[in-house]
Amino acid sequence: MSDVGTVLSTIISGMLLGGMLALTALGLSIVLGVMRLVNLAHGDFLVVGAYAGLFFLKFTGIDPLLGLPVIALLVAALAVPLYGLLLAPLGERGAEAQMMTMFAVSIILENVFVLAFSADTRSIERDYATLPLTLGSVTVPLIYVIGFAIAVSLILAVHWLISKTRFGRDLRASAADAQAAETLGVDVKRVQMATFALGAACAGVGGTLIGAAFQFGPSSGAAYLLNSLAIVVLGGLGNVLGTLVGGLMLGFLQSLGGLTLGDGYRDLVGMALFLLVLAFRPDGFLARRRS
């Protein structure tokens, strides 16, 4: 029915989108690694980033992709008091209390979005967003390529931050064994706060990129949260570059699902993958099988 060019274009578009979402997934992954917390409001942080991009463009007229540092700071600044006021006091009570708190934050944020910005779906309108980029028989939207390039650069930057800097060393120590790290002089609470802010910033920037490529609405967060989780388990928890590979894989498989079964199955493929990977390869596809 569809020729090779269309099929290839769809699959490559899907992989570019998966790479874009990998940045958001990375934020989820580092918070999960350091705090043992599945941040159920992570998808809503993404939506905050998308709205931030939208209004940044509206009020300053500057392209939101140039304003990404501002948006990252804004979302991180939102996350810091959330950690300080809500999560840090629950530190001793285990991840469940924190998780339920973030769930409550998520439902509050969703309703705040509806009240403040209405339930309409929106998108960040840029002229170049609709431009196609053609290479041979493959045509993909230019904005996907731009978003993908930005996301990959930022993922590499976070990789450098975690593997080469002092903060990264503290972060890895806290993730491996918080108690031991504390004894050795790492300020674990501070590391957790910085990690939470960094994770939120990843979601926010990812949200601006996705908001430029797609429509979004107040309740878009849930689907992105679940897809990000699928990426995290595909790539393996705690593996930064694995997250990128996980994103590409999810994008590839979702496009394949969409092509063979119909467009409605794209998200379904993400959920099914998440559960299947957990059941059969819980350490991710890249990890060597444990004996």
Next chain:
Amino acid sequence: MKTLSGLAEAGVLLGAFILLWFASDFVDDYGLQIAFRVLIYLTLAESWNLLAGSVGLVSLGTSCFVGLGAYVAFGLLNNIDAPLPLVLLGCALAGGALAALVSPALFRLRGLYFTVGTLALAELLRLTMVNVSAFGGAMGIFMQKDPPPLPELYHYALGVALIASLAITACARTRVSVILRAVRDDEDAAAQMGVRPYRVKLGAFVVASALVAIAGGVQATKLGAIEPYGMFGLQWSIDVLSMVIIGGVGLRLGPLVGALFVVALGEALADYPEAHVAIAGLILIVLIRFAPGGVVGFAETLSSPTRKRATA
């Protein structure tokens, strides 16, 4: 309640059940509607407590099993015209079977992904119903028969709530409770003592899911028409979480107090759906932070300040 033995507690439950059974003759339609909702919610909250309170698994997948129960019930009613008790048995079997089927994925990494896995499962089922036309697609399914009269539905809801409450009693007042608590508090130590944590968790998950699926079946029979967005909607999970946290996680009277509170809140804010959810969220945050034992736990500390809190 603390001093009651298991048998006495079961007796109290049965007594309340018999009294409430005949209450339907004296209450008007509105009262029955409210009572029905409280009973369904009570079932959901008791089931949630069975998982979280006894084996420490926090679920956000209530909607998943409510929806499953609803679709199974309609499938059996519409296709083979099965009698309602048999339909509900079918719901229970389906709920338990699904729980067993997905447990290898959800129990991975010590339940780190359990909460979000149940969320993903609900989304997976919803998208399946939306996309597969045999399940009615996005439009949903109508029940071909007329729904049973309200008093009959009320009696079914009452029966389900009794079963759920008795299940909690069995888990909290018999020797089973020791095993459950051992798994919740320290999986490794429990395993050393010869308990198999995986099986214990699986058992609790299967029973809780079967109960939720029955409640979903009863709810769907009352509605007469179901669609995937409502039956698999996150609202079910939000309400359940609100109930158990308001009532007090793992406390015997928690679900009842929580169910009454959430239904009352829903009635009071029926005209402001957005505010309703946002207020529920705020209540959750405040209670988790300042009163982890919920209303019941708070009352217990007030009445006996020296006694150690049950949730500690």
